[in-house]
Amino acid sequence: MPKAAKSKKAPPPTPYAEPKSKKPEPTGPVWEAKPKHFGIGQDILPKRNLTRYVRWPKYVRIQRQRKVLYQRLKVPPSINQFTNKLDKNVQTNLFKLLHKYRPESKAEKKERLQASAEKVEKGEADESKKPLFIKCGIHHITKLCEQKKAQLVVIAADLVIWLPAVCRKMDIPYCIIPSKARIGALVHQKNATAIALTGDEDEDDTAVRMQACGEAPAMPPKGYVYAATCPPLANDDEQRALCRRKILAAHLLDGATGWYVGTVQHFGVGSSWRQPDATHIVMYSQKETGTKHLAGRVACKLAADNYGASEWWLLLEPAPES
Known part of the structure; x- marks a missing residue:
């Protein structure tokens, strides 16, 4: 006898879902949309950056273009090394040392020679020597470098591009100071391109001079040069590496990660x-x-x-x- 088919029970009907009552939207002048119209004589336009619409003065355009050129151009090592100046703390110690070896003023020289002449006139032995002082004058310093008499050359960053090459050739330490006026004050002048120290009298002075040279011996090994930062000892390859482009243009670096x-x-x-x-x-x-x-x-x-x-x-x- 065939089995009777099972009757499927229908699921109970879903209860009637009452529609959610929507809250009435508030009305009134506070909630009304007020779109702005920026036509002529209507709403005021928002503030904008109008920099690119400004016709800048010529000197402003020139200085901005000059800055971009300085960033783009490739600077040769002989010029770029003048951006590598002596540290500020070392500068302070160096100028304290150089102040002790300032040249005599006219009054001091006259007084010294007068005292020496009086001793000679009395028949006494004059044991006074010419005081040791810093040398100035670019041609004079060049001669001292060529004769290897200079022990430290201080060069202003404003001028004298070729003097570091002479110092490197003669293995004479040098450092670069940002201001020629500050160097000139040491030798009773308004400006001085460079000064040279031919010797020192105290051990403390030697230590300060070596610190200005980069805490290295007075005579560096051949092929090395004293630069102005620590560690300042740099060989020719490192000097050549200083020749580099500062900032590449944006469109050149756009395709590289x-x-x-x-x-x-x-x-x-x-x-x-x-x-x-x-x-x-x-x-x-x-x-x-x-x-x-x-x-x-x-x-x-x-x-x-x-x-x-x-x-x-x-x-x-x-x-x-x-």
Whole structure:
């Protein structure tokens, strides 16, 4: 006998859902939408930055353009080294030392010679010596450097581009001071391009002079030069590395996620970022086509030129994590 089909029970009907009563929207002048119309004679326009609409004076435009040029141009090492000035604290100690060796004034020299002449006139032995003082005059200092008599040369950052080359050639330490007027005050003049110290009398003076030279011996090894910061000892390769572009244009760096500098052993590693002795440069980019790819290649080539690298590549992949 066939089994009877099971009857499916219908689910109970859903209860009647009463519609939610909507709250009446408030009306009145407080809640009315008041769209603004910025046509002629209607609502006042909001304040805007009108800088780019301003016709700036000529001197403002020139100084802004000059700043951009200074940021873009490639500065040679012989000029760029004058931006590497002596530390302020070392400057203070150095000028205290140099103040002790200021040249005589006319009155002091007259008094010294008069006292010496009186001793000679009385028949006494004159044991007084000419006092040791700093030398000034660019040609005089150059002669002292060529004769290797100068022990420390202080150069103003304003002038004298070729004097550091003479000091480097003759292994004479030098430092750069930002103001020629401050140097001139030491030798009773308004301005002085450079001064030289040919010796010192106290051990303390020697220590201060060595600190100004970078806490190094008076005569550095050949091929080295005293720069103005600590550690100031820098060889020719480091001096050459100072020739670099300060800021690249935005459109040159637009296609690159970052560029890294390194040696042959570890090129492209974040830890070797901006090594002055780099021989290879790798730029990582994620842009494969178009002008941004070309811009990345240009930026990489410029970076290689700045660091004196022999080879460079543009890798189309994300930059590695440093």
